[in-house]
Amino acid sequence: MADELTAEADRVLRICTACMYCDGLCAVFPAIAGKHDFAPNDLDYLANLCHNCRGCWYACQYAPPHPFAVNLPNALAELRQRSYADYAWPRWLRTGFAYNATVVAGIVGGLTALTVLATWLLVPAEVLFAAHRGEGAFYRVVPWPIMAGAAAAALLWAMVAIGISAATYWRAIAPRASAKTIMRAIYPALRDIVTLRNLGGGGPGCNDVNEHFSQQRRWSHHIMVAGFAASVASTLIAALYHHVFAIAAPYPLSSLPVLAGGIGGVMMLIGIGGLLRLERRADRAPSAAAEVRLNVVFLLLLAVLAASGLAVLALRDTAAMGLTLSLHLGLVIGCFAVLPVSKAVHGLYRSLALLRAAIDRMAPRRRRDGGE
Ligand code: SF4
Ligand code: SF4
Incomplete structure (x- = not known):
């Protein structure tokens, strides 16, 4: 499940970096500009940078039913939840x-x-x-x-x-x-x-x-x-x-x-x-x-x-x-x-x-x- 979440966030972010239509909506888009791959720690950073404002869902031209099925707020929200548990101490x-x-x-x-x-x-x-x-x-x-x-x-x-x-x-x-x-x-x-x-x-x-x-x-x-x-x-x-x-x-x-x-x-x-x-x-x-x-x-x-x-x-x-x-x-x-x-x-x-x-x-x- 964890690998699926990472793979999905990576897939969606790669589409976003090529598109960048939502640049200006929040800090996530300037943070991914020019990047082509995302290490797990980059994903944890981006997941918590996202405020889940949903702006990029309603603006997205590649959201379902488009075959790309881009849902960036969902992908980052899933990772964000996992990051809370991953870094938890004890x-x-x-x-x-x-x-x-x-x-x-x-x-x-x-x-x-x-x-x-x-x-x-x-x-x-x-x-x-x-x-x-x-x-x-x-x-x-x-x-x-x-x-x-x-x-x-x-x-x-x-x-x-x-x-x-x-x-x-x-x-x-x-x-x-x-x-x-x-x-x-x-x-x-x-x-x-x-x-x-x-x-x-x-x-x-x-x-x-x-x-x-x-x-x-x-x-x-x-x-x-x-x-x-x-x-x-x-x-x-x-x-x-x-x-x-x-x-x-x-x-x-x-x-x-x-x-x-x-x-x-x-x-x-x-x-x-x-x-x-x-x-x-x-x-x-x-x-x-x-x-x-x-x-x-x-x-x-x-x-x-x-x-x-x-x-x-x-x-x-x-x-x-x-x-x-x-x-x-x-x-x-x-x-x-x-x-x-x-x-x-x-x-x-x-x-x-x-x-x-x-x-x-x-x-x-x-x-x-x-x-x-
Ligand atoms: S959310 Fe959709 S429209 Fe916005 S940058 Fe990503 S792919 Fe482009
Ligand atoms: S949902 Fe997250 S990534 Fe999308 S515009 Fe809002 S803050 Fe940015």
């Missing part, structure tokens, strides 16, 4: 991608149930089911060192696993370039990452659902990521309040951590809703079934996480706070634990592919300048 995480929905549901569900059960068993009922108010209310139910320690351990595991996977991927796709050139490429790469330029179809937008151009996916993604960033900022500001100003949560509704967390949670749900709606309506032909499943599982996971955080905010002054807090904590721990086998990995892989594309774009200048 190796046994590969299975997590093959049975993603089951593994994610099992781990997140198991850790959440364990956290709620432990809270239920270890916290006296008169504390767990009481309404707590004022500074330190959360920590009367779950002590701060346990809450922070469990979440930090799960996050550390995710960062190490994803970091090593991404480093292995970068070693496979990295071009020969000096540290100076790489540093110079960081700004244009960051611009492409932050603006999602490759979901713009070269200007008019992408084919999110069908042959019509749209910016919906790009904007939904922006809203979701901005919401996530606001939620992370909320946690960091809260940590600052706790450690520097010695003020324990929960904080007033008008405080920075609560405003950032509340707005972030709502924005995440809006963005996720937009992306799930597009997944449901989109033409399946230019996508890969495994990628659609991975996307939906990850989006649902983030939605449950955001909703549980908002539930803690809404119920924090009531007797339901204790159980809601332990449920949210379990989901946070579970979500961090499964990040290395989730769609979250695409963020680093795609960013590294965009960095390589930015370095390659500097190649003519490097030659002109007499550089490496």
Whole structure:
């Protein structure tokens, strides 16, 4: 199966390099210009450079029923899924991608149930089911060192696993370039990452659902990521309040951590809703079934996480706070634990592919300048 995927991507890309009609749609086409064969690491690079905007499917004059049967978004999406498993560290995480929905549901569900059960068993009922108010209310139910320690351990595991996977991927796709050139490429790469330029179809937008151009996916993604960033900022500001100003949560509704967390949670749900709606309506032909499943599982996971955080905010002054807090904590721990086998990995892989594309774009200048 793996050889079939490689052979199909190689076949389609050879047709594209001869045609180049889609040059200008995204970074993939400049990256293949002038190439006539593609090594496995080149294919892994191109697979993650593709944002699956589907523009080249609707524009393609050689798509089925033409005998060439070119379907570049599908060929790259299939390879992209395989690359997540191929570079995964530790190796046994590969299975997590093959049975993603089951593994994610099992781990997140198991850790959440364990956290709620432990809270239920270890916290006296008169504390767990009481309404707590004022500074330190959360920590009367779950002590701060346990809450922070469990979440930090799960996050550390995710960062190490994803970091090593991404480093292995970068070693496979990295071009020969000096540290100076790489540093110079960081700004244009960051611009492409932050603006999602490759979901713009070269200007008019992408084919999110069908042959019509749209910016919906790009904007939904922006809203979701901005919401996530606001939620992370909320946690960091809260940590600052706790450690520097010695003020324990929960904080007033008008405080920075609560405003950032509340707005972030709502924005995440809006963005996720937009992306799930597009997944449901989109033409399946230019996508890969495994990628659609991975996307939906990850989006649902983030939605449950955001909703549980908002539930803690809404119920924090009531007797339901204790159980809601332990449920949210379990989901946070579970979500961090499964990040290395989730769609979250695409963020680093795609960013590294965009960095390589930015370095390659500097190649003519490097030659002109007499550089490496
Ligand atoms: S996707 Fe089709 S039209 Fe576009 S470059 Fe490839 S072969 Fe040409
Ligand atoms: S699907 Fe979009 S991002 Fe991917 S190769 Fe085609 S035009 Fe480029």
